[in-house]
Amino acid sequence: MCRGSSSLYSLGGKLLSSGNLMSPPLLGVGEGQSNVSVVSSPSVDGSCQNGSGLKERNYMGLSDCSSVDSSAISGLAEENKSSLNLKATELRLGLPGSQSPERDPELCLLNPGKLDEKPLFPLLPSKDGIYSSSQKAVVTGNKRGFSDAMDNFSEVKSAVFTEGNWMFPTVGSDSETSQSKPQGKFHVSPGVNAILPVRPSLNSGVKSASAKEHSGTQPGMKKDIVPLKPRASNETGHNTIGASNNNTSAPAAKAQVVGWPPIRSFRKNTLATTSKNNDEVDGKPGPGALFVKVSMDGAPYLRKVDLRTYSAYQELSSALEKMFSCFTIGQCGSHGAPGREMLSESKLRDLLHGSEYVLTYEDKDGDWMLVGDVPWEMFIDSCKRLRIMKSSDAIGLAPRAMEKCRNRN
Amino acid sequence: MAYSFPEEVLEHVFSFIQDDKDRNAVSLVCKSWYEIERWCRRRIFVGNCYAVSPRIVMRRFPELRSVSLKGKPHFADFNLVPEGWGGYVYPWISAMAEAYPWLEELRLKRMVVTDEALELISRSFKNFSVLVLSSCEGFTTDGLAAIAANCRNLRVLELWECEVDDRSGNWLSHFPESCTSLVSLSFPCLDGEVSFSALERLVSRCTNLRTLRLNNSVPLDKLPNLLRRAPQLVDLGTGAYTAELRPELYSKLGDAFAGCKGLKSLSGFWEAVPSYLPATYSICAGIRSLNLSYATIQSPDLVKLIRQCPNLQRLWVLDYIEDCGLNALATTCKDLQELRVFPSDPFGVEANVSLTEQGLVSVSEGCPKLQSVLYFCRQMSNAALFTIARNRPNLTRFRLCIIEPRAPDYLTLQPLDAGFGAIVENCKDLQRLSLSGLLTDRVFEYIGTHAKKLEMLSIAFAGDSDLGLHHVLSGCNSLRKLEIRDCPFGDQALLANASKLETMRSLWMSSCSVSFEACKLLGQKMPSLNVEVIDERGSPESRPESLPIDKLYIYRTIAGPRCDMPSFVWNMGERSALRFS
Numbered sequence: 001m002c003r004g005s006s007s008l009y010s011l012g013g014k015l016l017s018s019g020n021l022m023s024p025p026l027l028g029v030g031e032g033q034s035n036v037s038v039v040s041s042p043s044v045d046g047s048c049q050n051g052s053g054l055k056e057r058n059y060m061g062l063s064d065c066s067s068v069d070s071s072a073i074s075g076l077a078e079e080n081k082s083s084l085n086l087k088a089t090e091l092r093l094g095l096p097g098s099q100s101p102e103r104d105p106e107l108c109l110l111n112p113g114k115l116d117e118k119p120l121f122p123l124l125p126s127k128d129g130i131y132s133s134s135q136k137a138v139v140t141g142n143k144r145g146f147s148d149a150m151d152n153f154s155e156v157k158s159a160v161f162t163e164g165n166w167m168f169p170t171v172g173s174d175s176e177t178s179q180s181k182p183q184g185k186f187h188v189s190p191g192v193n194a195i196l197p198v199r200p201s202l203n204s205g206v207k208s209a210s211a212k213e214h215s216g217t218q219p220g221m222k223k224d225i226v227p228l229k230p231r232a233s234n235e236t237g238h239n240t241i242g243a244s245n246n247n248t249s250a251p252a253a254k255a256q257v258v259g260w261p262p263i264r265s266f267r268k269n270t271l272a273t274t275s276k277n278n279d280e281v282d283g284k285p286g287p288g289a290l291f292v293k294v295s296m297d298g299a300p301y302l303r304k305v306d307l308r309t310y311s312a313y314q315e316l317s318s319a320l321e322k323m324f325s326c327f328t329i330g331q332c333g334s335h336g337a338p339g340r341e342m343l344s345e346s347k348l349r350d351l352l353h354g355s356e357y358v359l360t361y362e363d364k365d366g367d368w369m370l371v372g373d374v375p376w377e378m379f380i381d382s383c384k385r386l387r388i389m390k391s392s393d394a395i396g397l398a399p400r401a402m403e404k405c406r407n408r409n
Numbered sequence: 410m411a412y413s414f415p416e417e418v419l420e421h422v423f424s425f426i427q428d429d430k431d432r433n434a435v436s437l438v439c440k441s442w443y444e445i446e447r448w449c450r451r452r453i454f455v456g457n458c459y460a461v462s463p464r465i466v467m468r469r470f471p472e473l474r475s476v477s478l479k480g481k482p483h484f485a486d487f488n489l490v491p492e493g494w495g496g497y498v499y500p501w502i503s504a505m506a507e508a509y510p511w512l513e514e515l516r517l518k519r520m521v522v523t524d525e526a527l528e529l530i531s532r533s534f535k536n537f538s539v540l541v542l543s544s545c546e547g548f549t550t551d552g553l554a555a556i557a558a559n560c561r562n563l564r565v566l567e568l569w570e571c572e573v574d575d576r577s578g579n580w581l582s583h584f585p586e587s588c589t590s591l592v593s594l595s596f597p598c599l600d601g602e603v604s605f606s607a608l609e610r611l612v613s614r615c616t617n618l619r620t621l622r623l624n625n626s627v628p629l630d631k632l633p634n635l636l637r638r639a640p641q642l643v644d645l646g647t648g649a650y651t652a653e654l655r656p657e658l659y660s661k662l663g664d665a666f667a668g669c670k671g672l673k674s675l676s677g678f679w680e681a682v683p684s685y686l687p688a689t690y691s692i693c694a695g696i697r698s699l700n701l702s703y704a705t706i707q708s709p710d711l712v713k714l715i716r717q718c719p720n721l722q723r724l725w726v727l728d729y730i731e732d733c734g735l736n737a738l739a740t741t742c743k744d745l746q747e748l749r750v751f752p753s754d755p756f757g758v759e760a761n762v763s764l765t766e767q768g769l770v771s772v773s774e775g776c777p778k779l780q781s782v783l784y785f786c787r788q789m790s791n792a793a794l795f796t797i798a799r800n801r802p803n804l805t806r807f808r809l810c811i812i813e814p815r816a817p818d819y820l821t822l823q824p825l826d827a828g829f830g831a832i833v834e835n836c837k838d839l840q841r842l843s844l845s846g847l848l849t850d851r852v853f854e855y856i857g858t859h860a861k862k863l864e865m866l867s868i869a870f871a872g873d874s875d876l877g878l879h880h881v882l883s884g885c886n887s888l889r890k891l892e893i894r895d896c897p898f899g900d901q902a903l904l905a906n907a908s909k910l911e912t913m914r915s916l917w918m919s920s921c922s923v924s925f926e927a928c929k930l931l932g933q934k935m936p937s938l939n940v941e942v943i944d945e946r947g948s949p950e951s952r953p954e955s956l957p958i959d960k961l962y963i964y965r966t967i968a969g970p971r972c973d974m975p976s977f978v979w980n981m982g983e984r985s986a987l988r989f990s
Binding site: 261266300 | 484486487488489491492493544570572598679702703751752753755785810812814843867869894895975976
């Protein structure tokens with residue numbers, strides 16, 4: 001059916017609106033396609049006209065207009081503050097008293113200068129994949145939008161941490177020299193690898209995976225913890241998100257967009273295995289993605305993470321914190337009354353320090369090991385799945401891990 | 410209303426009508442035909458398990474024998490749908506266990522299937538014979554063991570790209586010795602080992618076995634034994650196709666293949682070693698379908714194999730085949746209907762192989778029956794697309810993935826609008842299209858104008874404005890499934906074409922510019938749609954309404970809002986809206 005009405009669009013690619021659009025005709029389109037009067041898109045020419053209230057934003061959350069509507073911004077900042085109450089309740093994985101690296105959600109909106117510090121999980125949406133048409137106009141195959149599209153909330157790719165708080169109990173600071181063998185001078189920290197606050201009233205209909213997979217524990221065994229070989233997160237360039245996403249071409253190894261190229265996980269994982277076997281990838285960054293499932297005791301459903309997007313345990317730990325924080329205090333929004341979202345301070349504290357979790361993984365042999373015992377590369381080579389389990393269930397894992405390490409070496 | 414024929418006669422007539430669409434048409438003729446038809450409908454396909462409820466299905470069709478269900482949206486294949494989204498099959502199984510004790514066939518795609526569900530299937534349906542699970546997850550080999558053990562008449566057990574927790578390889582041993590009914594056994598996606606002796610015995614006693622697709626754990630030296638026990642095989646998926654060069658294994662393999670004179674389809678070839686490929690040559694003349702997409706073999710060896718297969722109709726291969734290999738394909742395989750070329754190194758920055766748009770152009774020139782294309786490449790030009798469109802107006806499925814998002818025509822640096830425009834203009838029967846590369850609103854104008862038979866459209870990193878989406882929604886008359894990611898489409902086109910959504914199965918939009926406000930409006934005004942907002946950042950209520958939501962999934966339904974939404978999915982409908990206030 002040929003569209004005769006030329007007022008709807010012009011072949012020059014520019015947009016025309018039929019008159020000045022007053023309100024979008026929502027349901028007047030009962031008759032079908034050609035009745036619609038459409039659609040004046042906001043800021044086609046990079047102008048700031050914004051009839052629909054939709055502001056074009058680049059990934060930092062800033063409007064592209066040079067003359068920013070300050071009232072709008074402060075309005076949003078208000079929103080920011082009220083939802084900041086939740087910040088204190090955010091999931092922490094670390095030794096008691098340690099702080100996860102500072103996350104300032106206001107960064108994305110109010111600090112245009114800090115371009116190289118990308119907020120991990122801004123409460124305001126930085127525009128995923130949306131970029132104004134002014135960027136679009138550059139027809140040189142530039143990859144700016146590509147970086148934009150990398151903003152993704154479900155698979156967090158951490159920013160660079162210059163100092164981290166280790167999730168895994170290395171004693172003292174994390175700047176120790178690399179040692180992969182256990183040494184007597186590292187004393188055991190009393191049992192806490194991670195703190196994961198959990199919403200008390202989780203869906204109890206969920207069968208905890210722990211029952212079947214949990215191998216026998218030996219209570220009373222002390223854990224020897226192997227300190228991690230610290231890795232500069234800069235090493236694997238493809239994990240960092242360059243905030244300066246300008247027209248410079250892709251770096252040697254580029255960051256990955258979730259779900260792009262559109263290849264099924266099965267195929268991706270198989271390719272990764274095959275190419276490793278063929279010894280073709282010496283010196284190249286790890287091929288493909290490596291999705292593993294992450295379950296958490298008591299959580300109603302699993303998550304998946306791509307291990308190749310992290311280059312260190314600490315990035316992984318931060319990402320998991322965020323991912324599973326929605327199983328804590330109402331962060332992911334309940335279907336119920338808003339009142340449930342806010343807990344009292346004392347309850348909060350209880351949750352934060354009350355339950356203790358550790359991160360474990362199942363390796364290729366089917367054994368469950370504590371995460372953090374082996375160098376990162378070895379870990380992603382052998383990790384088949386992750387599980388955040390109660391530390392009481394995890395006692396006894398460490399000694400086996402030690403044995404394995406010794407046997408390997 | 411006078412009845413011209415007794416019911417039995419009409420029923421008999423209807424029994425010759427198998428196609429769903431025809432059956433639906435029959436049921437609309439008059440009330441009595443509706444009644445007769447619904448009592449004698451035996452198979453049903455539900456393209457979206459949430460479009461209808463088990464109860465509604467069972468009420469209308471009391472005598473089904475075969476049910477097909479699809480769950481998650483297609484983009485779940487690429488990890489865009491968070492875990493826990495839904496698609497649980499258990500409620501269906503438990504309802505069917507009561508309503509359809511004579512159920513025989515179940516085909517599930519992108520659903521969450523638990524061991525409990527499998528066990529329930531195995532116990533509830535006495536005549537159960539066909540289980541096909543595609544892209545499903547949530548079960549373990551224990552569930553498979555239950556199926557093997559309890560389904561006395563099992564004919565088909567096929568697992569396609571499922572995520573299965575492998576507890577042990579003994580599930581195969583649970584097929585009782587009395588089981589001889591298997592016609593198709595397919596488990597290439599399983600990780601773990603299977604018991605060879607059990608497998609061999611099973612294959613030996615199932616003399617009607619036509620399809621056998623093994624997993625990677627079955628080593629090459631076991632293959633000749635299996636083939637010798639199943640010379641009637643039509644479809645074979647090898648296990649690992651690698652071994653040290655051993656002449657006696659090679660000749661055993663060659664003999665074994667030669668014994669399977671009816672083989673039409675080959676797949677598997679995990680870790681394939683080129684020297685063993687010629688063992689298949691004796692049967693290659695009969696091969697119609699070849700899946701080499703897991704074989705990291707280089708072009709020369711691929712070409713040697715392909716030259717043996719002049720009757721090839723379908724080829725799936727990695728881009729190791731390169732342009733020269735595709736040239737060879739174009740000269741050899743004149744019956745080729747379907748070509749899929751997958752990337753061997755999708756995340757590498759530089760091309761690792763010499764595969765360009767030329768390969769596809771050659772095939773489009775040389776293969777007059779080519780209908781279906783899935784092609785991953787790193788460069789494309791409008792000129793090439795023009796040529797392909799001109800050569801192959803009979804294309805029905807065209808999925809092009811240029812690996813770099815928004816890559817322009819590499820020759821002219823222009824958008825690829827005109828090229829795709831040529832495709833939709835020339836290929837008048839195009840049913841499925843996936844776009845990539847640099848694209849403006851113009852391409853959507855072409856699509857809206859010409860792609861009148863298009864049923865499924867996938868868009869990523871494309872377009873400039875709502876006008877693009879509007880073109881598609883208002884122009885594509887046959888559109889059923891639309892999936893969009895990372896495009897600057899917002900509220901207006903969506904709201905303006907709201908009623909179009911009722912004529913489609915589903916719409917997926919992620920990382921676009923649709924505001925929460927618009928979603929609410931849509932959900933409230935369109936009761937026959939489920940407008941689901943997926944946002945893992947927390948409730949959209951906690952942000953200004955004008956801000957875009959993360960992911961949106963809209964589908965038509967007669968079942969109302971679903972009850973199994975996880976905490977990161979919100980239904981925008983009237984009833985749900987009350988919960989927000």
